[in-house]
Amino acid sequence: MALNGKIAVVTGAANGIGKAMTEKLLQNGAKVTLLDVNETAGKNLMESLQKEYGQEKTLFMKCDVESEEQIKDAFHKTIETFGGMDILCNNAGILDESQWEKTVSINLVAVIRVANLALEQMSKLSGGRGGVIINTASMAGLGPLPSCPVYTATKHGVIGFTRAMGAASAASGYGVRINAICPGFVQTDLFSRIPSKLGKLSHLDDLNQQLIEKFGILTVSEVADPFFELVTDETKNGEALLVVPSRKQYVTFPGLP
Ligand SMILES: NC(=O)C1=CN([C@@H]2O[C@H](COP(=O)(O)OP(=O)(O)OC[C@H]3O[C@@H](n4cnc5c(N)ncnc54)[C@H](O)[C@@H]3O)[C@@H](O)[C@H]2O)C=CC1
Numbered sequence: 001m002a003l004n005g006k007i008a009v010v011t012g013a014a015n016g017i018g019k020a021m022t023e024k025l026l027q028n029g030a031k032v033t034l035l036d037v038n039e040t041a042g043k044n045l046m047e048s049l050q051k052e053y054g055q056e057k058t059l060f061m062k063c064d065v066e067s068e069e070q071i072k073d074a075f076h077k078t079i080e081t082f083g084g085m086d087i088l089c090n091n092a093g094i095l096d097e098s099q100w101e102k103t104v105s106i107n108l109v110a111v112i113r114v115a116n117l118a119l120e121q122m123s124k125l126s127g128g129r130g131g132v133i134i135n136t137a138s139m140a141g142l143g144p145l146p147s148c149p150v151y152t153a154t155k156h157g158v159i160g161f162t163r164a165m166g167a168a169s170a171a172s173g174y175g176v177r178i179n180a181i182c183p184g185f186v187q188t189d190l191f192s193r194i195p196s197k198l199g200k201l202s203h204l205d206d207l208n209q210q211l212i213e214k215f216g217i218l219t220v221s222e223v224a225d226p227f228f229e230l231v232t233d234e235t236k237n238g239e240a241l242l243v244v245p246s247r248k249q250y251v252t253f254p255g256l257p
Pocket residue numbers: 011012013014015016017018035036037038063064065066091092093094106136137138139182183184185186187188189190191
């Protein structure tokens with residue numbers, strides 16, 4: 001899939017990985033709707049991107065992925081403004097073990113909500129033109145992080161949802177590929193805040209430091225490049241792509257007996 005002229009929506013676009021995904025999409029000729037609860041950061045980024053890529057290439061909307069109404073409005077405004085919707089970057093997420101229900105609500109429930117609402121717009125069976133959904137999971141979706149079991153659970157859920165929904169989409173003829181990107185540690189605000197977000201398991205941050213030593217820390221640009229591959233490689237559906245500084249690999253899962 002060439003990105004030139006394609007229309008993308010990015011959740012959690014104002015900072016971190018979502019911001020890098022947005023820039024990669026714009027660099028390759030796509031138009032992007034940026035969605036984020038952080039209105040100040042989102043508007044500032046949009047103004048900066050419009051100076052670099054042109055007024056007509058970006059749209060920012062304050063949008064909480066926990067709100068079905070706000071997501072629906074954002075998708076309708078995207079289609080009204082740009083003429084369609086080809087790509088969803090289902091990226092918004094938090095890490096806060098002391099607010100575990102909110103973590104589940106944003107990292108898993110909202111990922112499912114946003115994907116389902118996007119499929120209503122993108123599926124060829126409902127008047128859409130197909131496309132691709134990229135869910136931002138994590139390496140914590142492939143193995144346990146003892147310091148943040150709830151976060152770990154949400155990311156495992158995102159991967160399971162991605163694999164099953166990708167198969168469902170193919171079997172149903174939606175024309176929408178669905179993949180997950182699974183980064184290790186990435187230098188962002190979320191990563192910087194971790195020690196204060198572990199709740200009653202904060203004493204286990206030492207384990208995180210050991211894992212950081214072992215796996216290293218990615219820059220957001222090092223996530224954006226493999227993300228671009230997942231978006232453009234039309235052979236990829238239902239895949240989970242692990243990204244750490246030393247390697248990038250498509251995960252193989254144990255098959256059912
Ligand atoms: N930083 C890391 O080490 C890794 C992060 N991830 C995942 O990458 C995604 C992005 O995380 P980062 O860029 O690191 O975090 P970040 O905190 O730098 O950026 C997240 C963005 O999402 C927005 N956001 C938060 N809740 C929202 C909501 N309810 N509705 C709309 N927007 C919301 C924030 O305002 C922020 O702009 C998350 O899903 C995270 O779990 C995955 C693996 C590693």
